[in-house]
Amino acid sequence: MKIDRITVHVFRAPTQKPVATSFGVMRDRPAVFVRLSDGEGAHGWGEIFANWPAAGAEHRARLLMEDVADLVLGREVEAPEQLFDALTRQTHIRALQCGEWGPFRQVIAGLDTAMHDLFARRADLSLAAYLSAEAGASVPVYASGLHVSAAGEEIAAARARGIKAFKVKVGFDARRDLDDLGALVAGLQQGEALMADANQAWSLHEAEEFARQSEGLHLAWLEEPIRADSPLGEWQRLAQACATPLAAGENIVGFQDFAAAIESGAFTVLQPDVAKWGGVSGCLAVARQTVAAGLRYCPHFLGGGIGLLASAHVLAAAGGDGMLELDANANPLRDSFVAQHPVTEGAFPIAESPGLGIDTLPDEIADFRTLTLDSAGA
Known part of the structure; x- marks a missing residue:
């Protein structure tokens, strides 16, 4: 064409x-x-x-x-x-x-x-089916974009939609973050999980200290506790000192850097962002490499509806036990696209419409x- x-x-x-x-x-x-x-x-x-x-x-x-x-x-x-x-x-x-x-x-x-x-x-074909004949009909989601000190109501709202995993933003004040995390963990129900995203807030020493103090919380993962461009040796050192699985990827770019991250043994969760690097081509390749290595592919996304739909289709095609990030904050530039794809029992449906299922942009x-x-x- x-x-x-x-x-x-x-x-x-x-x-x-x-x-x-x-x-x-x-x-x-x-x-x-x-x-x-x-x-x-x-x-x-x-x-x-x-x-x-x-x-x-x-x-x-x-x-x-x-x-x-x-x-x-x-x-x-x-x-x-x-x-x-x-x-x-x-x-x-x-x-x-x-x-x-x-x-x-x-x-x-x-x-x-x-x-x-x-x-x-x-x-x-739907994009997921075009990428893989074995693509799933839905993908599990987790709620994100939650400030650690004000996440209670948002977690309750997500729980009402059947969502069982929640990611909160930390990196503001370590002592208060830990107290707030403790309160949130205490409120979790059976089968639920809590993750923390520091958005590259800490030095290696600070991250090691936070990891030590948060070990008893049993977080599902700790995301970007140090700068994304920190040497892999620092990530490996942190992984060895940290009982909590480490997650990163939204700020990793290029096939070589993703391959190195996967092979390093430092990460349990890889999170490329379909709108930041790679599009479908790059993210699907990284996703398949991640799954083949026995790690979790959980695409990062915090934008509009088109990128969210693309992330869901790539995840469905990649397989594995990953989850789709679903920002809990109101955003009409996302919500208007996915209104026809409601989350049911914590899962995002993959529509069978051709491609991403978008003919024109929503009037809303x-x-x-x-x-x-x-x-x-x-």
Whole structure:
């Protein structure tokens, strides 16, 4: 097929409750959605990471249309992963010249997801079925985005939907975090699990101390307690000192770095983000390698509805015992897409509609649109 048109939409939805992490606060919910079409009536949707920095969404959209679109339009593609491979090579010097490795990778990730959606739609298969004939009909979810000091109500609401695993954000004040975690663990019901995400808050020494003091809480995992780019030796040292399984991956990029992380023995849970690096091509390959190594693939995602759907389809195709991250905070840029896919008994259903099942963007988000760019000038 030949790509003949690219359209990218930027949205920003206000939020009454900012999402706080150890490194910053999200005061609105952005999303960048990209649409590819092939000139024969087929199309595909993807999502480009836009949570950080605060001005990142509009930047990613312009980067796509002004610096990458020329490498996509008119390109003939025989398999969806070809675009990912080609763009990764062809944008290397462009990204090197400006030092914007992350934005280029994120744009390529969104384009890769859109390409896979397009191919799956043309094959009249759901994306999960296109990726694997043995894809599951649903995937288990866990609730995330919960501040450790105010998670009680959100956990109760998630529990009412049959969700049995909950991830809270820590890394604010170690002593208070531990007290709050203790209270949350005490309130868990049989079969439920609690995870903690520090968002790279601590030094190795601080992480070791937190791991020691939290050992009795029996957390399901401790996510990014130290910087994601810390040497693997530091991660291995922490893993040896920590009874709690370690999780990371949203800030790992590249096949080599993921392979090294998997082989290091430091991690129990790997969490690539389909909108930050790799798209479907990269994340599915990492997922399969993770599962083959006996580890858990639990895709990271905290964005809009297209990326969440793509994450669910990749997880369903990969197999294993992973869970889908489902942000518990209100976000119309996500919720409007998944309203037709309600979580039932803690599981997210994989629709049988072609591709990701998205024909047009939901009408409910139209008022949140801040920018649309189209290669056809429309």
